[in-house]
Amino acid sequence: MPGPMSRTFDDTRRWARLGTELLVRAADLDDAGLDAPSALPGWSRKHVVAHVAANADALGNLVHWAATGEPTPMYASPEERAAGIENGARLPAAELTAWLRRSAEALAQGMDALGDEQWRVPVVTAQGRTVPATELPWMRSREVCVHAVDLATGASFADLPAGFLAALCDDVVGKRSTAPGPPLVLTAAGHRWELPGEDEPAAIDGELHEIAAYLTGRSGGPAAADGAPAPALAPWL
Numbered sequence: 001m002p003g004p005m006s007r008t009f010d011d012t013r014r015w016a017r018l019g020t021e022l023l024v025r026a027a028d029l030d031d032a033g034l035d036a037p038s039a040l041p042g043w044s045r046k047h048v049v050a051h052v053a054a055n056a057d058a059l060g061n062l063v064h065w066a067a068t069g070e071p072t073p074m075y076a077s078p079e080e081r082a083a084g085i086e087n088g089a090r091l092p093a094a095e096l097t098a099w100l101r102r103s104a105e106a107l108a109q110g111m112d113a114l115g116d117e118q119w120r121v122p123v124v125t126a127q128g129r130t131v132p133a134t135e136l137p138w139m140r141s142r143e144v145c146v147h148a149v150d151l152a153t154g155a156s157f158a159d160l161p162a163g164f165l166a167a168l169c170d171d172v173v174g175k176r177s178t179a180p181g182p183p184l185v186l187t188a189a190g191h192r193w194e195l196p197g198e199d200e201p202a203a204i205d206g207e208l209h210e211i212a213a214y215l216t217g218r219s220g221g222p223a224a225a226d227g228a229p230a231p232a233l234a235p236w237l
Helices: 007-028 029-036 045-068 077-091 093-112 133-150 163-175 208-215
Strands: 122-124 131-132 183-188 191-195 202-205
Touching: 007 093, 007 163, 007 208, 029 045, 029 093, 045 077, 045 122, 045 133, 045 208, 077 093, 093 133, 093 202, 122 133, 131 133, 131 208, 163 183, 163 208, 183 208
Parallel strands: 183 202
Antiparallel strands: 122 131, 183 191
16 A cells, blocks of 8 residues: 655645645635535535634644744644634634635745754644644645535545545545454555455445545445445544
8 A cells, every 4th residue: 555655745735735725716705605514514614614724723833833842732622623613614704714815824834934854843733643744734735625625616526636636545544444444445546555354345446536535435435346335434534
């Protein structure tokens, strides 16, 4: 299975910029448009936008950590994180999208200002993982690219770069491999991923964007090689 080396630091910086542009365009709606449901159960489009804006502020805390060496957690608490999203989802569309743009610009500027040594500083994610700051652009590209699709305003996984989709599949398979789930062998565009399990694995072949959508829980996935529906997967995150 390909690992994180299949993506480079420069790739992730580029994908973060591209995904941000895609998401900002997708979120350029009036109140009625943003109050409509997103593709995520129970969340309006405003919830998705507020989540991504808050994520930029939170990653900005980790950029500050890398820049200064001063430990600065992404969020004060899970409760504060949830409250920030709910409060953001009640903002008027103009204020909410202004926050989205402002937070994304501040994060990009903060990243641009980091030097080589600062990029190597270890920081701690909201999930408690210790990673070098070089992981931050990947974390951001994942947020903006996937949630641009979740806004359900026309963007799809097929609009995302093939390299990003392959790296996303690597990432999701790595996480899913640590939890119980159906055994799978997935192939797409010369890539192959395996998910362990006790039974005979289901063989699923499809386009890269189809496999990425399936692994992230955004679609039911292509049919297995024997014609059976793809096995249902537990939530990714």
